[in-house]
Amino acid sequence: MEAFSFERQIKHYNSYQKILLVGEGDFSFAVCLARAFDLAVNMFVTSLDSRESLMLNYSKAMSKVMELEARGCKVLLEVDVHSMSQHPFLISERFDRIIYNFPHVGYLHGPFSAECNGFQNRFHQDLIRGFLQNASQILTAIGEIHVTHKTTFPFSEQKIVELAQEVGLYLVHEEHFSLLDYPAYENKRGAWICDQPFPVGMCITFKFAKLHSYTTSGFNLGITAPGPWSGYSGIIGPHMQCDVTGNMPKYISTIEYSKAYSSYQKILLVGEGDFSFAACLARAFGSAANIVATSLDSREFLMVNYSKAMSNLKELENRGCTILHCVDCKTMNLHPCLYNKRFDRIIYNFPHSGYSNGLSSSEYSIFQILSHQNLVRAYFKSAREMLTETGEVHVTHKTTYPFSEWNIVTLALEAGLFLVDVESFSLWNYPGYQNKRGAGICDQTFPVGKSSTFKFSKYLPVSSSMVREY
């Protein structure tokens, strides 16, 4: 995909996501996104209709298709959602978002069919099930499938959350849908009276993700529980957690969920030593397709200086991790493989700039502290450029003197990052992770003592008291 110089966004969609739209009517939703992004090279847009049927039945479809193509969007016609994963132009693609607004199978008995008819309902369910099944085949590991749907009777009878569960998807989030969020989108009826819009009424965008099997040892993935959501009787997904104030389960917001690392986050690891931290996360997730693990050291250097680096790297490669060497965290946002990527979590454990006067350097020396500060400040600046809107930059660091003198919360503020959480760090939470010294005595571990994981985001937390506390 062509890289954008900067991210453009509309509602929950952005130009960094590879987006597939299916079952488009007159393509006005696709055009609305494309205009917001300016370029639409990240979009594939499909319709079940043929070019002739679009021409005959929708007054504006052809002009919209032309606009989409001019913006670099791929437009595919006669794509059936029941079999789209086998479509020759889609079979080898993977999407971050697959979107179907107002799925409708057409009318069983012509335009006078009743939506509350049981057979009509089953037809709709068959369409949605087929769509969800196919969509999950061409979804990235951390992608989402969005279905916007009326929530009132008889549409609520379609029970799309249960249909999703049947095909191994779970509900991540429900969001109220408003046409006001999508300028120029004209929701069309399709099915006999194609070009007519319809009142959207009470609508929700249901967001689904794939279920992954977890090995939770050592990871606080939260207490999971079935949920009471509309027409929804209990799919257990990692974004759902019991409210600590009561028994009612609720969704875990991005910030709450950040207490753990998960395979649903795009994670960048920085300044890895022997890659044992990366390997630990990868084992917990089962797959490391969501992880980019980096080191300043070259592969050759790692081979010579760390006894287990090669076996950790091999394990990571087998699990689909992207591994990059010679990545300087001070300038990583400009790295050719990273400059157009965005991450939900960027993690640097125990940053250390090396010893300015060789091994006899003292951590108490002001020059040494300044050197560490330069490293961490530049890391924050670079990481901020690579963060998603709701993303977090994490640093695990000793909190005792002289390390407390680095003042990392102030360094973060200087880089435009705000403290959102501090969590006491324990090696017990990360089985297999061996924290390494690097810097001349690479393969030695060191006592982590009193350490914390400091978590920063681009935006001030609702309660900004944390900024004052540190």
Ligand SMILES: C[S@@+](CC[C@H](N)C(=O)[O-])C[C@H]1O[C@@H](n2cnc3c(N)ncnc32)[C@H](O)[C@@H]1O
């Ligand atoms: C104390 S070691 C910690 C290693 C590893 N994070 C761990 O926890 O085991 C500090 C690490 O920071 C890395 N480092 C130092 N300067 C760096 C830079 N400019 N960019 C990326 N990594 C850097 C070193 O290569 C070393 O691996």
